[in-house]
Amino acid sequence: MTFQRIVVLGAGAVGSAYGALLSRRNDVLLVGRADHVREINAKGLVVEQEEKGTYKLPAVTSLKEIPQDALILVTTKAYDLLDVLKPIRDLVRKDTVVLLLQNGLGIEETASRALKGRGEIIRGLATLASEMLAPGRIRYWKGQTILSPGTTAARVAQVLEDSGLAVRTATDFPTEVWKKLVVNCVINPLTAILQARDNEIGGELLAGIRHAVVREVVAVGVAEGITLKSDLVDFVDQVIPRYENRSSMLQDLTRGSRTEIDFLNGKVVELGKRHGIPTPANDCLTQLVRFLEVRRR
Numbered sequence: 001m002t003f004q005r006i007v008v009l010g011a012g013a014v015g016s017a018y019g020a021l022l023s024r025r026n027d028v029l030l031v032g033r034a035d036h037v038r039e040i041n042a043k044g045l046v047v048e049q050e051e052k053g054t055y056k057l058p059a060v061t062s063l064k065e066i067p068q069d070a071l072i073l074v075t076t077k078a079y080d081l082l083d084v085l086k087p088i089r090d091l092v093r094k095d096t097v098v099l100l101l102q103n104g105l106g107i108e109e110t111a112s113r114a115l116k117g118r119g120e121i122i123r124g125l126a127t128l129a130s131e132m133l134a135p136g137r138i139r140y141w142k143g144q145t146i147l148s149p150g151t152t153a154a155r156v157a158q159v160l161e162d163s164g165l166a167v168r169t170a171t172d173f174p175t176e177v178w179k180k181l182v183v184n185c186v187i188n189p190l191t192a193i194l195q196a197r198d199n200e201i202g203g204e205l206l207a208g209i210r211h212a213v214v215r216e217v218v219a220v221g222v223a224e225g226i227t228l229k230s231d232l233v234d235f236v237d238q239v240i241p242r243y244e245n246r247s248s249m250l251q252d253l254t255r256g257s258r259t260e261i262d263f264l265n266g267k268v269v270e271l272g273k274r275h276g277i278p279t280p281a282n283d284c285l286t287q288l289v290r291f292l293e294v295r296r297r
Contacts, residue, residue, distance in 0.1 A: 002025070002026055002159060002162075002183050003026065003069055003070055003071040003097070003159065004021075004027070004067050004068055004069040004070055004175035004183030005026075005028075005029060005066075005067050005070045005071075006022050006026050006027065006028045006029070006033065006070070006071045006072075006073065006093070006159075007028075007029045007031060007066065007071070007072045007073070008022075008028065008029070008030050008032075008065060008073045008075060009063065009073065009074045009075065009076060009088070010031065010032065010074060010075045010076025010084055011030035011031055011036070011075065011082065012032065012036075012075065012132060013067065013074050013138050013140070013216040013248070013251070014031075014034070014101070014128065014129055014140075015030070015032070015073065015075030015076075015126060016032070016045055016047075016072055016122065016130070016131045016132075016155070016246075017047070017130045017138060017140040018075065018101075018126075018165070018238035019045070019055075019073075020045055020047050020053075020055040020057070020119075020138075021059060021135070021163050021164055021165055022052065022053060022073075022159070022160070022162070022165075023055055023056075023057040024055075024158075024162045024163055025162050025163045026159065026163065027090060028057050028237060028261045029057070029058050029059070029060065029063075030045075030057060030058070030060070030063070030277050031060055031061070031062065031063050033057070033058060033061070033135075033190045034061050035135040036059070036132075036136060037059040037060060037061050037134045038135070038136075039061055039134075039135040039136025039137075040059040040136050040280040041058070042058070042061075042136075042211070043136055044056045044057075044136075045059075045136060045137075046136060046137040046138070047137070047138055047139070047140065048133065048137070048138070048139040049096070049139040049140060049141060050140055050141060050142050051140075051164070054215070057105060059258070061109045062087075062090065063088050064094060065091060065260070066088070066090075066093060066096055068093060068095060069095050070093070070095075070096050070292070071096075071097045071099060071156065071159070072088075072096060072097065072098045072099065072119075073093075073099050074099065074100050074101060074102070074111070075100060075102075075126075076099060076102070077102070077103050077106045077252075077258070077260055077275055078102040078103060078107060078110075078260050078263040079258060079260060079262070079263065081100075081102060081110050081111060081114065082110055082113065082114050083114055085098075085111055085114035087112050088122050089115055089116060089294060092115055092118040092119040093118075093119065093289065094118075095103070095120075096118070096119035096120070097119065097120050097122060097152055097156065098111065098115070098120065098121045098122065099122045099123075099124050099147075100121065100124065100154060101121060101124050101125070101145075101215075102124045103155075103180070103184050103248075103260055103263060103270075104181065104184075104260060104264055104265075105130075105146070105177070105181065105199060105263065105267050107123060107215075108123050110119060110218050117150045120152055122148060122149045122150065122153050123147075123148045123177075124145055124146060124148070124156075125145070125146040125176060125177065125180050125253070126143065126145055127144045127145070127146065127180070128140055128141060128142055128143030128144070128145075128164055129141040129143060129186035129243055129245040131245055131246055131251065132251065135218065137146065139216075139245075141243070141245055141261050142166065143158055143296070144164065144166045144167065144168050145157075145165055145168075146167075146168050146170050146173075146180075147167065147168070147169050147170070148169075148170065148171075148173040148227045149169050149170070149171055149173065151289065153169060154169070157169060159177065163236065167200075167266065167291075174226060174232075175226055175227065175228065178221045178224075178226045178228055179216070179228065180220065180234060181209035181216045181217060181221075181238060181264065181268075182214055182221075182228070183236055184211075184231055184264050185213050185214075185217050185265045185268060185282060185285075186201075186210050186213050186236055187201065187240065187243070187247050187263055188212065188247045188248065188249035188250075188260070188261075188264060188265075189249060189261065189264070189285035189286070189288070189289050190206065190209070190210070190285070191246065191247040191249065191250045192247065192249040192250045192253050192259065192287065192289055192292065193267070193285070193288050195246070195250065196250075197243075197244060197245065197246055198240060198244065198245055198247055198282045199240060199241045199243055199244055201240060201244070202237065202240035202241045209281060210233075210236060210237070210240075212280075212281035213265070213281045213282055213285070214232050214233045214236055215233070216268060216278075216279040216281055216282050217230055217268050217271065217282070218230075219272075219277050220250050220268050220271045220275065220277055220279065223271070223275040223277060224271060224275075248260070253289075253292055253296055255285065255291065256296045258293060258296055259289055259293055260295075261286055261289040261290060262286075265282040265286045265289075266282075266286045268282045269282050269286055271282045281288070
């Protein structure tokens, strides 16, 4: 059930966590930033918190070839997806499997546009959390990988499970995408704006804004044909205290990098306008994060 090679394209915090775990049973290559790659090749990838250890696996800054029967885990940011996939389009083979693990909406369409029909694209969701402590060093917290259904997805699920990763296949994958979108639209902007860890925004003081964001995302999802459970407000309140990490959006702002706000709350605002649904809470958070992006750059 293994692949000849697994390539993690966009090996930041989350991608490196996947790469470390998968390298225990598979031939894995990380593709990431120069400073991260340099440290990994010199000293190995140091993993803290869960599955502690130093993982010896190769890393490069760009992909030059893709062997037969390869799995490509794309863990780059949503806004980088097109620019990351275009350069490897001619390397992708008919039997190449491309697993997309980005947050947000419209991910499959972007990848299809970039690859122009090459390879087999599968969508997944990563609920594990990870932080980049320094080049070559990460910390991560266990979570699930949720996959869309299908024969190839079942093969991918087996490979992930054999490496110790928790996997679930969702029969109604679009609903899972929106459910994760709800959580991301609450956690990411609030932690980024307040400079707080995820579990710090779970208190009663922020309940009003959390619940307003959830209600707006659910309303827009319904207009998009997605049926979301009415108890999502309670679900979000229950899951936030479990996360002790710094969100990816907070990490992006700390580095002075672009965030995924336009693929999360910004997309909710865009779709809300299309359907005539007011989204003031999401609109406010989007504008605040955009302001911080500009200021920190």
